Structures are given as C-alpha cells and as structure tokens.
Amino acid sequence: xxxEVKEKAQRAKDAAHALATLSTAVKNQALLAMAQALRxxxxxxxxxxxxxxxxxxxxxxxxxxxxxxxxxEERITAMAEGLEDVAKLPDPIGNMTSVTRRPNGLQIGKMxxxxxxxxxxxxxRPNVTVDAAALCLKSGNAVILRGGSEAINSNITIAEIISQxxxxxxxxxxxxxxxxxxxxxxxxxxxxxxGYIDVLIPRGGAGLIQTVVRNSTIPVIETxxxxxxxxxxxxxxxSMAKAIAINGKTQRPxxxxxxxxxxxxxxxxxxxxxxxxxxxxxxxxxxRGCPKxxxxxxxxxxxxxxxWAKEYLDLVIALKVVENLEEAINHxxxxxxxxxxxxxxxxxxxxxxxxxxxxxxxxxxxxxxxxTDGSQFGLGAExxxxxxxxHTRGPMGLEELTTNxxxxxxxxxxxx
Amino acid sequence: xxxEVKEKAQRAKDAAHALATLSTAVKNQALLAMAQALRxxxxxxxxxxxxxxxxxxxxxxxxxxxxxxxxxEERITAMAEGLEDVAKLPDPIGNMTSVTRRPNGLQIGKMxxxxxxxxxxxxxRPNVTVDAAALCLKSGNAVILRGGSEAINSNITIAEIISQxxxxxxxxxxxxxxxxxxxxxxxxxxxxxxGYIDVLIPRGGAGLIQTVVRNSTIPVIETxxxxxxxxxxxxxxxSMAKAIAINGKTQRPxxxxxxxxxxxxxxxxxxxxxxxxxxxxxxxxxxRGCPKxxxxxxxxxxxxxxxWAKEYLDLVIALKVVENLEEAINHxxxxxxxxxxxxxxxxxxxxxxxxxxxxxxxxxxxxxxxxTDGSQFGLGAExxxxxxxxHTRGPMGLEELTTNxxxxxxxxxxxx
Numbered sequence: 001x002x003x004e005v006k007e008k009a010q011r012a013k014d015a016a017h018a019l020a021t022l023s024t025a026v027k028n029q030a031l032l033a034m035a036q037a038l039r040x041x042x043x044x045x046x047x048x049x050x051x052x053x054x055x056x057x058x059x060x061x062x063x064x065x066x067x068x069x070x071x072x073e074e075r076i077t078a079m080a081e082g083l084e085d086v087a088k089l090p091d092p093i094g095n096m097t098s099v100t101r102r103p104n105g106l107q108i109g110k111m112x113x114x115x116x117x118x119x120x121x122x123x124x125r126p127n128v129t130v131d132a133a134a135l136c137l138k139s140g141n142a143v144i145l146r147g148g149s150e151a152i153n154s155n156i157t158i159a160e161i162i163s164q165x166x167x168x169x170x171x172x173x174x175x176x177x178x179x180x181x182x183x184x185x186x187x188x189x190x191x192x193x194x195g196y197i198d199v200l201i202p203r204g205g206a207g208l209i210q211t212v213v214r215n216s217t218i219p220v221i222e223t224x225x226x227x228x229x230x231x232x233x234x235x236x237x238x239s240m241a242k243a244i245a246i247n248g249k250t251q252r253p254x255x256x257x258x259x260x261x262x263x264x265x266x267x268x269x270x271x272x273x274x275x276x277x278x279x280x281x282x283x284x285x286x287x288r289g290c291p292k293x294x295x296x297x298x299x300x301x302x303x304x305x306x307x308w309a310k311e312y313l314d315l316v317i318a319l320k321v322v323e324n325l326e327e328a329i330n331h332x333x334x335x336x337x338x339x340x341x342x343x344x345x346x347x348x349x350x351x352x353x354x355x356x357x358x359x360x361x362x363x364x365x366x367x368x369x370x371x372t373d374g375s376q377f378g379l380g381a382e383x384x385x386x387x388x389x390x391h392t393r394g395p396m397g398l399e400e401l402t403t404n405x406x407x408x409x410x411x412x413x414x415x416x
Numbered sequence: 417x418x419x420e421v422k423e424k425a426q427r428a429k430d431a432a433h434a435l436a437t438l439s440t441a442v443k444n445q446a447l448l449a450m451a452q453a454l455r456x457x458x459x460x461x462x463x464x465x466x467x468x469x470x471x472x473x474x475x476x477x478x479x480x481x482x483x484x485x486x487x488x489e490e491r492i493t494a495m496a497e498g499l500e501d502v503a504k505l506p507d508p509i510g511n512m513t514s515v516t517r518r519p520n521g522l523q524i525g526k527m528x529x530x531x532x533x534x535x536x537x538x539x540x541r542p543n544v545t546v547d548a549a550a551l552c553l554k555s556g557n558a559v560i561l562r563g564g565s566e567a568i569n570s571n572i573t574i575a576e577i578i579s580q581x582x583x584x585x586x587x588x589x590x591x592x593x594x595x596x597x598x599x600x601x602x603x604x605x606x607x608x609x610x611g612y613i614d615v616l617i618p619r620g621g622a623g624l625i626q627t628v629v630r631n632s633t634i635p636v637i638e639t640x641x642x643x644x645x646x647x648x649x650x651x652x653x654x655s656m657a658k659a660i661a662i663n664g665k666t667q668r669p670x671x672x673x674x675x676x677x678x679x680x681x682x683x684x685x686x687x688x689x690x691x692x693x694x695x696x697x698x699x700x701x702x703x704r705g706c707p708k709x710x711x712x713x714x715x716x717x718x719x720x721x722x723x724w725a726k727e728y729l730d731l732v733i734a735l736k737v738v739e740n741l742e743e744a745i746n747h748x749x750x751x752x753x754x755x756x757x758x759x760x761x762x763x764x765x766x767x768x769x770x771x772x773x774x775x776x777x778x779x780x781x782x783x784x785x786x787x788t789d790g791s792q793f794g795l796g797a798e799x800x801x802x803x804x805x806x807h808t809r810g811p812m813g814l815e816e817l818t819t820n821x822x823x824x825x826x827x828x829x830x831x832x
Contacts, residue, residue: 017749017773017775020773020775021772021773094772100794102792102793102794106783106787108793108794111771113775115805115806116775116805194629194630198805198806199805199806213610213633214610214633215633216633217629217630217631217632217633219635219636219804219806220635221806237828240828243828243830244828244830246830247830247831251830251831333433351825355527355823356437356510357433357436357437359433359436359529359532359821360821361821361822362821362822362823362824363821363822363823363824364824364826365824365825365826366825366826366827366828366829367522367824367825367826367827367828367829367830368826368829368830368831370830370831371522371824371829371831372822376518376831377518377524377822378516378518378524388635389531389532389614389615389635389819390531390614390615390635390637390806390807390819391806391807392819392820393819393820393821393822394820394821394822403805403806403808403809404808404809404810405775405776405777405778405779405809405810406777406778406779406788406793406809406810407771407778407779408778408779408780408781408783408787409781409782409783410780410781410782410783410784411782411783412653412656412659412660412782412783413782413783413784413787414659414660414662414663414667414783414784414786415663415667415784415786415787415792
C-alpha cells in the first residue's frame with residue numbers, strides 16, 4: 001500500500017521531463033484518442049460505475065452523492081466531448097512573453113513551461129478523472145489523480161482506458177497516474193512528497209480542501225469554497241438587483257459561485273425586501289434575516305452568527321440590512337471566502353469603491369456571481385477556481401497550470 | 417512570548433486592508449521619509465549594531481558572519497538609497513491587464529492587487545529589514561519580519577526607525593512588524609498562521625530555506641539555493657567559455673548565481689581543461705574532477721557524488737567531462753536546483769535544445785549565470801530569487817509580490 005504513492009509519483013516525475021517538450025500535435029492526437037477510447041469502451045465504464053453505485057446504495061450514500069457518482073451514456077459522451085474541446089484549445093507551452101533587450105545587449109524573455117507533476121485530490125464525481133487528465137496533459141504536466149473511494153471502480157476503469165490511449169498515441173508512460181489505494185494515508189503521503197509533486201489541487205467540499213490546505217507541506221492551490229455576497233446599493237436598479245439575486249441563488253444552488261447572503265442598503269430595504277421575499281418564496285428559497293430584516297419580513301427565521309459564515313450550497317439565503325457601502329464591505333471582509341462578490345448600483349463612485357476595496361477572486365458590478373467559471377470567462381475548460389492569492393486566483397485554465405522560466409540569449413556577456 | 421507572533425500578525429492583517437488601496441504618493445512619501453529617518457538616526461543604528469557585533473565576537477561567530485552583520489556609514493547610506501530607489505519604481509497596484517468583452521457584453525479584466533501579509537524569515541544581514549519593508553510597502557503589502565538572533569538589536573532599531581517614519585507619513589499602523597522574540601518557536605508559529613499570513617519567504621542558507629519549505633503549511637516561496645552549471649559544448653567559442661566560467665565562479669563566489677560545476681564536452685576537453693585549469697589556479701580556485709577530467713588534469717582531487725550535489729559558495733569548482741548535450745542535460749536534471757544554467761555554444765540547434773529542455777529559473781546561452789538578479793533583469797530591486805515553480809520563478813521584484821483579481825463590469829447580465 002504505502003509504496004504505491006511514491007512509486008507512481010516517481011513514474012510521473014520521470015514522465016514529466018519528456019512531457020514538457022512534447023509537441024502540440026502529439027498531445028492533441030492523444031486527447032482525441034482518449035475520447036475515442038472512452039466512447040468505444042463505454043460498456044466497461046458503465047459496468048464499473050454500476051459496481052460503485054450498488055456498493056454506494058448498500059452503504060447508504062445520500063441521493064445527492066449517488067447522483068454525483070452516476071455515469072450514463074450522456075455523461076460519458078460529455079466527458080469525451082470535453083477531451084475533444086481541450087484538444088481545440090491553444091497550447092500555452094513554449095510561448096515567450098516580455099522579451100526585452102538590456103543595455104548590455106542581453107535578450108531576456110519569459111518562456112511558459114509546465115509546472116511538472118500535479119496532484120489532484122477530489123471527491124465523488126468520476127468525470128474529474130477525465131477533465132483533470134486532459135488539462136494536465138495539454139499543459140504538459142504529469143498528473144497523479146486521487147479520487148474518492150465511492151468512485152474507485154469507475155476511476156480505475158476510466159484511468160486505465162485514457163492512459164492506455166494516451167500512451168499509444170505517443171504520450172510518455174506514467175503521464176497519467178491514478179492512486180488506487182482508497183486509504184486516507186495515501187493523501188497524507190501525497191502532502192509530503194517534496195521533489196516529486198510540484199503542486200496539489202484539492203477539489204471537493206470544504207472539509208477536504210481545509211484538510212489539504214492545513215496539512216500539506218508541498219505547494220497547494222486552494223479551490224472553491226464560496227460564501228458569495230450581493231450588495232444592493234441605495235442607487236440600485238431594484239429589478240436588476242432582484243434578477244441577479246434570483247439567478248445567483250436559484251439557478252444552481254449547489255455550486256461555489258452561488259449567492260449565500262444578500263446585503264441590502266437600509267434606504268431601499270422596505271421597497272426591496274418584500275419583492276425579493278416573494279420571489280424567493282415562489283422558488284422555495286428559505287430566508288434567514290438580521291433583526292432589521294425581520295421588522296420588514298417578520299415571518300422569517302433570525303440569522304445567527306453561523307448563518308453569515310455559512311456556504312449553504314442549498315436553497316437557503318441570509319439577508320442583512322446595512323447602513324452603507326462601508327458596512328457591506330466590512331461584512332464581506334469578515335465573512336467572505338474570497339470567491340465572488342457583487343454590487344448592484346447605478347452610482348459610479350460606489351462601483352469604483354467596491355471593485356477597488358473588495359478583495360476576492362472575482363468582483364462584479366451589475367452581473368451575476370454565477371459567471372465565475374472558466375468557460376464563461378473565456379479560458380476554455382477549467383480545473384477549478386482558486387480562492388488563494390499565490391500563483392493564481394479565480395478560474396484556472398491551461399495557462400494557470402504553467403509557470404515561466406527566464407531564457408537569456410547572450411553573445412559572451414559577463415558581469416562587471 | 418507566544419502571544420507576540422499572533423498579535424503582530426493580527427495588526428499586520430488589519431493594516432493590509434487599508435494598505436491595499438493606499439495612494440502611490442503616500443507610499444513614495446513614506447519611503448523617502450524612511451530613508452531620511454535612517455540617515456538622521458545613523459548613530460542609533462551603529463550603536464545597536466555594535467552591541468550585536470560585540471556579542472557575536474564573544475559568542476565566536478565566524479569572520480564571514482561578522483562581516484555580514486556589520487553596518488557602517490556606507491552600508492546605512494546604501495540602505496537609505498535603496499529606499500529612495502524603490503520610491504522611484506512604478507507602482508504595480510491597480511493596473512488592469514487583458515480586459516476582454518465577452519459575447520454577452522460582460523467586460524472582464526484582471527486587476528493587480530497586493531498579496532496581503534508577507535512574512536520574511538531571514539538571517540544575519542540587517543539590510544534585509546529595510547529592503548524587504550520597502551518592497552512590501554511599495555507593493556501594498558503588510559510585512560512581518562523575522563530576522564536572525566545575531567542581528568536582533570540592529571533589526572529592532574532599524575524597524576522602529578522606519579516604521580515610525582512610515583506611520584508619520586500616512587502608512588497605516590501595523591504595516592511593518594518585526595518579531596523581537598529570537599526563539600525558534602516564533603518561526604514555527606509563523607509557519608502555521610493560516611488566515612493571517614498570505615505567504616512566507618525564507619531568505620538565507622539552505623538549512624533555513626529547507627526548514628521553512630518542509631514545515632510550513634501556509635504558502636511559501638522557496639528562494640535561492642543555486643547549484644548552477646555551465647556546459648561547454650563542442651562548438652563553443654572556448655575563450656568565451658573561459659571568460660564566462662571565470663566570471664561565474666570568481667566574480668562573487670558566495671552568492672547563489674555563482675557557478676558550481678563545469679560540464680565539458682569530451683571533444684574539447686583536452687583543449688579546454690588545461691586553459692581553464694591555469695586560469696582557476698591563478699585565481700585560487702580549487703578544482704575537483706571526474707575520472708576523465710583527471711586523465712587530463714592529474715593533479716586535482718577526484719570529485720565525489722557529494723561534489724556534484726554541492727553548492728560550494730566558495731572558490732571550489734567541480735569539473736566533469738560529458739559525451740554530449742544529452743548527458744549534460746541529464747546531469748543538470750539530476751543535480752541542479754533549478755536556479756541558473758548556462759550553455760556556451762555556437763550551434764543553433766544545441767542552443768535551442770538546451771533552452772527548451774533545461775528546467776530552471778534562468779537558462780542562458782553564451783552569458784554568465786551571474787546575471788540572475790532583479791536589477792540585472794530590469795525589475796528594479798528584488799526580494800529574492802524563487803527556485804520554486806508556483807507563483808513566480810527567478811528574481812522577484814514588486815510585481816511578484818502581487819496577485820490578481822478579476823473585475824467584471826456588467827449591465828445586469830444573468831446566467832442562462
């Protein structure tokens with residue numbers, strides 16, 4: 001057991017060197033071959049997935065968990081199409097930026113290169129196995145995948161299919177590695193693998209992410225926990241605010257860029273709250289409010305300290321009346337997770353103040369927080385949304401899986 | 417004791433919010449005021465430094481350590497000039513890049529923002545206290561400084577002078593914090609301060625850096641260990657190779673971008689080795705060679721496995737004869753630390769292969785590794801040289817102390 005992680009990490013490291021300079025043509029052919037193999041071996045994937053589902057049912061997994069675990073023809077087709085989409089994206093590797101000539105004649109540029117070996121630790125959705133492998137391969141990185149135990153059979157079958165197809169298309173062996181040990185110890189081992197894994201990306205619930213962030217001694221990119229706010233300014237177009245609030249809360253409540261708290265300026269609270277309350281009630285959204293909110297909406301529950309900090313990921317929302325923009329910004333600073341924050345306003349200075357002072361991956365004026373997403377931002381596919389500050393912030397596409405090296409062209413220059 | 421680190425980190429965090437939007441004018445005025453205060457209170461700094469020096473002498477610090485610890489009028493002037501230079505650098509904060517308009521009309525851009533709170537852990541040179549504070553302030557970050565115990569009196573006096581001058585010039589109180597506890601426990605505490613410190617930068621010897629890299633659970637930027645190589649290709653201009661080798665090894669042997677190993681193509685070894693050997697002998701450089709090298713230079717010591725891995729930081733160099741470029745690249749991959757690597761060649765394809773395949777912060781063709789430096793690269797001052805891949809690689813100037821946030825301007829867009 002113990003040996004598996006280190007052994008696979010070593011193989012990934014060995015593959016990384018050749019992967020870094022693999023041609024775009026070979027990488028794209030491999031992605032297309034992986035798609036084709038997935039389609040061709042759909043029956044094997046469905047059979048493996050059925051094993052996971054039946055064990056999950058026996059073990060009493062929730063309906064939501066089983067739904068995330070489920071693969072069907074449509075979802076396998078979506079995975080294959082995802083691979084084909086990644087093949088179409090431009091290859092970031094080898095591009096050079098900001099080449100300058102120094103006074104001594106040295107030409108210095110920054111070349112985009114892969115990170116090396118990327119570890120992905122994720123939960124039940126088996127499609128992550130394919131998405132992560134595709135993005136890492138296209139960006140020239142080796143990947144070590146560590147999925148959840150619920151999906152282990154699905155993941156093993158998928159990884160075997162795609163890594164075999166990749167190797168046959170000319171990708172170095174070892175480029176795509178799946179850890180098959182479902183033991184927690186494997187994650188602990190990954191978090192200490194200096195010299196083998198260049199970065200770990202946890203994808204999943206807040207518990208998993210915090211475990212990795214707080215225990216890993218190798219670099220981590222923290223993803224995805226979103227306690228997102230919408231501030232309705234006194235100058236807001238209230239019907240716009242209402243549409244953005246409804247979209248943010250109800251269009252897909254279980255995702256990280258969904259709204260969790262509305263902050264309403266006291267000058268518009270009496271007008272806005274009854275409107276939004278009716279809209280939320282019609283859509284089955286449970287509301288919890290501050291004392292001022294409850295003087296206007298007396299029938300809702302009182303929001304506790306816990307509500308302000310909570311990422312509900314459900315049809316529940318917290319409502320707070322604030323005196324001014326400063327109070328809204330302070331509330332966001334205290335409870336926000338640095339994901340997506342929105343102001344709805346018609347006031348130019350307030351828009352500027354909000355975008356300058358709120359510190360988050362994405363700060364919006366007059367648009368839904370639901371747009372925080374790689375494809376919506378025009379990055380193509382995404383491997384996750386970074387909520388940390390180091391390396392990259394917000395949706396991570398291919399470029400965010402790379403780093404730079406300085407390349408210097410001289411004619412014999414030495415330093416005085 | 418225990419309380420100091422957390423208390424100062426809290427104060428730094430409180431300051432960071434206001435610092436992030438502080439005007440360039442106030443930051444520059446503060447830097448100039450800090451320079452002026454240092455000059456004015458030179459006698460206090462020298463007196464504190466004398467305390468450190470006399471304790472150091474009593475405790476038997478090495479000559480090299482005492483030399484690094486020493487401050488004099490010239491060095492204090494250099495620190496003040498450093499502050500004035502940073503005031504002249506462009507302020508990176510608030511710049512927006514790659515603003516695009518999406519098909520739905522959203523305008524999405526990336527705004528450069530500070531990292532937040534930066535922790536610097538460093539060794540005996542007291543000038544780091546000033547340099548680090550200046551770069552962090554100009555880039556809108558709060559800083560927590562933790563210098564070595566040998567320099568504690570110098571650091572306390574310098575930090576008091578510059579932070580007082582900064583506060584008087586309008587910088588939020590708490591922006592510049594020095595940990596006065598010399599206890600190792602303080603470093604351990606810093607390495608766990610999630611939610612307070614956004615990134616730790618260790619500056620110093622390999623031991624300090626490895627301790628921080630391997631134990632910190634908050635993000636780290638690894639700096640500076642350089643086992644740098646020069647490969648002399650068979651097509652090299654040998655007098656150029658000789659000049660670059662001498663410059664790399666002898667111009668300043670104790671720094672991280674100095675050369676530690678020469679790899680010489682077997683086709684030119686008989687011609688090149690006697691020349692370079694004579695030049696090294698004249699400059700007091702001790703050589704250690706592989707068996708093939710010793711057939712040509714029989715009087716030098718044999719290089720052991722340890723020599724290939726060692727950052728001498730001294731007038732010692734390892735010499736190895738290699739069959740071809742591939743062997744050179746493999747040697748660098750095995751023993752290099754990802755700092756600076758050089759090829760001397762007149763062969764276009766070899767130059768391309770070396771720059772594409774060698775993975776390091778700086779990869780040179782026909783120039784000295786000694787150029788890996790913020791000011792030589794045109795970044796202005798530097799806070800260190802990153803040898804890790806995440807976030808940034810190579811010399812780190814003001815921009816490297818920042819991150820981005822996405823700012824999105826809408827007209828009421830919601831997601832379908």
